[in-house]
Amino acid sequence: MKEPNRINGTISKFATWYHPYNPATEFKKRTAYFSMEFAVHQGLKTYSGGLGFLAGSHMRSAYELKQNLIGIGMLWKYGYYDQGRKKDRTLETRFIEKHYSFLEDSGLEVEVRIHDNPSVKVRAYVLKPNVFGSAPIYFLTTDVEGNDYLSRTITDYLYDANEETRVAQSIILGIGGAKIVEALGGADVYHLNEGHGLPAFYYLRDKGLEVHKAFTTHTPEKGGNEERNGYHLNDFGFFGRRLSNEELQRELTNGDNLNYTVAALRLAKKANAVSKLHAEVSKRMWENFEGTDKIIPITNAQHQGFWQDRKIKNAWKRKDTNAFRRRKRELKTKLFEEVLYQTGKVFDPNILTMVWARRFAGYKRADLLLQDAERFEKLITNDEYPIQIIWAGKPYPKDFDAIEIFNRLVFRTEQVSNLAVLTGYEIELSRQLKAGSDVWLNTPRITREASGTSGMTAAMNGSVNLSINDGWMPEFAKNGKNCFVLPEIDHALPVEEQDRLDRAHLYEVLEQKVLPAFYETPNEWQKIVFNAMDDVVPDFGSERMARQYYKELY
Numbered sequence: 383m384k385e386p387n388r389i390n391g392t393i394s395k396f397a398t399w400y401h402p403y404n405p406a407t408e409f410k411k412r413t414a415y416f417s418m419e420f421a422v423h424q425g426l427k428t429y430s431g432g433l434g435f436l437a438g439s440h441m442r443s444a445y446e447l448k449q450n451l452i453g454i455g456m457l458w459k460y461g462y463y464d465q466g467r468k469k470d471r472t473l474e475t476r477f478i479e480k481h482y483s484f485l486e487d488s489g490l491e492v493e494v495r496i497h498d499n500p501s502v503k504v505r506a507y508v509l510k511p512n513v514f515g516s517a518p519i520y521f522l523t524t525d526v527e528g529n530d531y532l533s534r535t536i537t538d539y540l541y542d543a544n545e546e547t548r549v550a551q552s553i554i555l556g557i558g559g560a561k562i563v564e565a566l567g568g569a570d571v572y573h574l575n576e577g578h579g580l581p582a583f584y585y586l587r588d589k590g591l592e593v594h595k596a597f598t599t600h601t602p603e604k605g606g607n608e609e610r611n612g613y614h615l616n617d618f619g620f621f622g623r624r625l626s627n628e629e630l631q632r633e634l635t636n637g638d639n640l641n642y643t644v645a646a647l648r649l650a651k652k653a654n655a656v657s658k659l660h661a662e663v664s665k666r667m668w669e670n671f672e673g674t675d676k677i678i679p680i681t682n683a684q685h686q687g688f689w690q691d692r693k694i695k696n697a698w699k700r701k702d703t704n705a706f707r708r709r710k711r712e713l714k715t716k717l718f719e720e721v722l723y724q725t726g727k728v729f730d731p732n733i734l735t736m737v738w739a740r741r742f743a744g745y746k747r748a749d750l751l752l753q754d755a756e757r758f759e760k761l762i763t764n765d766e767y768p769i770q771i772i773w774a775g776k777p778y779p780k781d782f783d784a785i786e787i788f789n790r791l792v793f794r795t796e797q798v799s800n801l802a803v804l805t806g807y808e809i810e811l812s813r814q815l816k817a818g819s820d821v822w823l824n825t826p827r828i829t830r831e832a833s834g835t836s837g838m839t840a841a842m843n844g845s846v847n848l849s850i851n852d853g854w855m856p857e858f859a860k861n862g863k864n865c866f867v868l869p870e871i872d873h874a875l876p877v878e879e880q881d882r883l884d885r886a887h888l889y890e891v892l893e894q895k896v897l898p899a900f901y902e903t904p905n906e907w908q909k910i911v912f913n914a915m916d917d918v919v920p921d922f923g924s925e926r927m928a929r930q931y932y933k934e935l936y
Contacts, residue, residue, distance in 0.1 A: 396508040397489035399566045400518060405450035409932050411594075413451040414563045415440065415517075416555060416582060417575035419540065420455045423514045424809040427461030427480055428521065430540055430776065431741040432835055433600060435809075436656075437575055439685035439924035440931075441516035447928055452566075453519035454559040454579075456551065457485070457507055462540045463779050465805045471796065472789040473805070475779040477539070484513050488520060492561035495619040496550045502533045504558035522558050543780045549610065549618050552642075556581030557622055569593065571936045574650075576600050577608060577642030583649040585622040596935045597650035599643055599677070601832050602663045603745065607643040615640055635671060648673040652935050654680040656833040657854045663829050680934060681854055682833040683927035686919055689839040691817045698844070698915045703908050710820075710844055717818025720811070721772065725802045733800070734900045735770045737819040737845070739807060740836050742777035742784040747825045749787050750885055752794060757889050762800060767897035774804040774815060816840040821896060824849035825888065827880055829873045841865075841918040844911045848896060850884065858922065864913040866891050 399412065419434030420426075422441060428434065437453065444451045464476040485507040493501045503526040509519040524536040536550045556579040563569050572582060573596040583595055601607065612634045616625050625633070635644040647653050647668060653676050655661035661679035668674035686695075691713060697706035711731045718729040729735065738748055751771075752758050762769060773791050777784035788803070795801035804811065816822070822840035824831075824847065834853035841847060841858075847865040849855050861867040868887040871880055899907050920926055 394486055394489040394508070396486060396510065396518065396520075397566070399452070401448070401450065402511050403448045406448040409444075409447060409449035409451070411450060411570040411932070411936055412568070413449070413571040413573060413932075413936055414454055414559070414569040415444075415451055415573045415575060416454045416559050416579035418456060418551070418555060418578040420453055420519055420521075421809055422509065422516050422519070426482060426509070426514075427464075427808070428455060428458055428540070430462040430778075432833070433576060435684065435812075435835060436682050436833075438516070439683065439688065440928055441519060442514075442685045442688055443924040443928035444517040445511055445515055447925065449517065449928060449932065451517050452563075452569075453509075453517060454555070454563065455519055455521050456537055456540070456555055457521035457523040457525075458540045459523070459525055459538045462776070465776050465807060467805055471792050473777065473785055473792075482507075485509055485521065488562075490520075490562050490565050491526070492558055492565065494553055494557045494561070496533065496536070496553055497546075497618050499530070499533060502536070502554075503529050504554055504562070506562045520559075520562055522554055522562065524554060541778065545610075546618070548608075549615065549620060552578050552608075553581050553619055555579040556583070557585045557619075560585045571596055573931070573935070574598065574646060577646045580642045580646050580649075581620050581622060583646060584620070587649065588622050594652075594936060595650045596931075597646040597653040598656065598680075598935075599647070599653065599664055600656055602660065602667060602830055603743075607641060609636060609639050609641040611638055612640040613638060641671075644668060644671045644674055647671075647676065650676070652676060652678070654678050654931075654935055656680065656682045657857065659829070659853065659856055660832040663832075678934060680927065680930050681857060681922070682835045682838075683922045683924040684835050684839045684842070685924045686842060689813065689816070690842040690919075694817065694843050698912060701912060703905075706844065706908070706911070710818075713814075713817040713843075714819075717772075717814045720804065720814060721802045724804050727799055727802055729770050729800070729802070730768075733768045733770050734820045734897060735772065735818070736821040736823050736848070737772045737774070737815045737840075738823040738825070739772070739774040739812065739815045740824075740834075742775040742788050743781070744783055744787070745827045745830045747827065747881065747884075748773055748775065749791060750825045750881065750888060752791070753881060753885055754889070761889070761892065762798065764897075767893075767901055768800070769892075769897065770800045770802075772802045772804060772815065772819070774807040774811060776807050812836070812839075816845055817843040819845040820900065821845060822847050822849075824852075824855075825884065826850055826852055827873070827877065827884075828852045828871060838918055838922045841914040841922075844915060846896075846907075846910055846914060848888075848891065854922065858917060860913070860917070862895070862910075864910060864917050866896055 421429035421434035421438035831853040
C-alpha cells in the first residue's frame with residue numbers, strides 16, 4: 383500500500399483504501415466507480431437527476447453487499463442549482479454555496495494540467511460509509527488554497543454552461559480521480575458511469591496499467607453524448623499529455639471531433655447500456671464506429687430500503703388492503719400539505735392523483751396532455767372521474783425550451799384548483815411524490831428514454847405506472863395487470879405525428895381504463911398495485927444491479 387499524501391501534517395485513515403468490513407469473496411475486486419453525480423441524501427447536493435439517483439442507489443447496495451468498491455465524484459460548490467420561483471411564480475435558478483460538515487478531508491491532494499496551467503490542485507473529501515450507509519465516496523474539489531481564481535471555480539457548478547469549464551471538469555474527474563485512486567493504492571477495475579470521466583481511460587492507458595476498464599452509457603440523446611474538437615481537447619490536457627498529430631488522428635471519431643461515448647466504448651474492456659431496449663438502441667447508434675459493439679444490457683435499478691415507505695412495504699408484504707389504503711391516504715395527505723404550502727391549493731386524498739415528475743427535457747413531453755386543450759379541459763373537469771395532477775422537475779438552467787415548458791405549465795395551472803406545479807424537485811420531494819401519488823405518468827418519445835428509474839421507485843410505493851413502452855418498461859410491464867402501457871408507435875415518424883398519436887392514446891387509456899378502474903373496481907385496482915410491487919422487487923432493486931455489475935461487467 384502506498385504511503386498517503388499528507389495535508390497539514392495529518393493523515394486520515396481514508397487516505398488508504400478503506401471499508402468498515404472485509405469485502406465479500408465474490409466482490410473482492412478493487413473497483414473505482416467514477417460518476418459526475420451521486421444522489422445519496424437530500425442533504426448532499428451533488429446530483430441533478432437520474433444519473434445521480436442511480437449512482438446513489440449503487441453505492442448503498444455496494445455497502446450492504448460488502449463490495450470492495452469506492453465512488454469517485456465531484457464536490458460541487460453550488461450543487462446543480464436550487465429551484466425556486468420568481469415573483470410571477472415562474473422558475474428561478476438559485477446558486478447557493480454548500481457546506482458539508484460530515485465530509486472528511488481524506489488527506490489526498492494531486493495535481494493535473496488544465497490548458498496552460500500545469501499544476502491545478504485537486505483535493506479529495508470523503509463521505510464515510512457510516513454517515514449515510516454507502517460505500518466510501520471521494521469527492522474532488524479544485525477550490526483549494528494555492529489554485530488561482532479560475533482553477534478554483536472549475537468545481538463550482540454541476541454541468542457548467544461554459545464549454546471550457548465542462549472540459550476542465552472532465553479532466554478533474556477523470557485524471558484527477560485516477561490519480562486519487564492511484565494514491566489509494568490503485569484499483570483492479572475502473573468503471574465510468576457515463577462518459578464525463580473519459581480522461582481517466584487515457585491516463586490509465588498512457589501509464590501502461592493492466593487494469594479492467596468498464597463503461598456505462600446512459601442516454602440515446604445526442605446532447606447527452608458529448609462531442610468536442612479533438613485538437614482543442616489536446617491543447618486542454620484532456621489526454622493526460624499532449625498527443626502528436628498522428629496519435630490524435632487515431633483518437634478522433636468524427637472528423638476533427640472526439641465523441642466521448644464512442645471513445646469510451648473503444649477503450650473499455652466491457653460496456654453496458656441501462657436497459658435491454660437501450661442496449662439495442664445504443665448498438666444501432668454506434669454501429670458505424672469500429673470497436674463499439676461490446677454493449678450488454680444491465681438494467682438500472684433503485685434501492686428499495688432507501689426509497690420504499692416502510693408502512694407501505696409492510697402492508698404489501700401482508701397483502702393487507704386496508705392497511706395499505708390507510709397509509710396511502712396518510713402519504714397523500716402529507717404530499718398535499720406541500721401542494722398547499724407551494725400553491726395555496728387544497729387537494730383531496732379521495733381523488734386519483736397523477737404525477738409527472740422527472741428532469742424537464744423536450745423529449746420527455748411534460749405538457750403532452752395540454753397539447754389538446756379541449757380534451758384536457760374535459761379531463762380535469764370530469765365530476766364522474768375526478769383527477770388531480772402534479773408536475774415537478776428541474777430543467778437544465780440553460781435549457782430555455784424546457785424552462786418555457788415548465789413556465790407554461792405554471793401559467794396554465796395557476797387558477798385551476800386540481801392542478802399544481804411544484805418546485806424543489808430533489809430527493810425528498812421525489813420521495814413524497816412517489817409515495818403520495820396513485821398514478822406515475824411517463825411520456826417520453828419512444829426509444830429516447832434509456833431507462834426511467836423513477837417509475838421503479840413509484841411502483842415500490844404503490845403508484846401505478848402509466849407509461850410509454852420505453853426504457854425499463856418492456857422488461858416489467860404486464861399491461862392492465864401491473865401497469866398501463868400506451869400502444870407502441872413507429873419511432874421513425876415525424877415528432878409531430880408521434881405526439882399526436884401518443885396524446886390520443888394517453889387520453890384513451892386514461893379515460894377508458896385508468897380512471898374507471900380506480901373508481902369503479904377498487905379491488906381490481908389494488909391487485910394492480912400489489913402486482914406491480916411484486917414485480918418491481920427484487921428484479922429492479924439495486925442489490926440485483928450491484929451483483930450484476932460485478933458478475934457481468936467487472
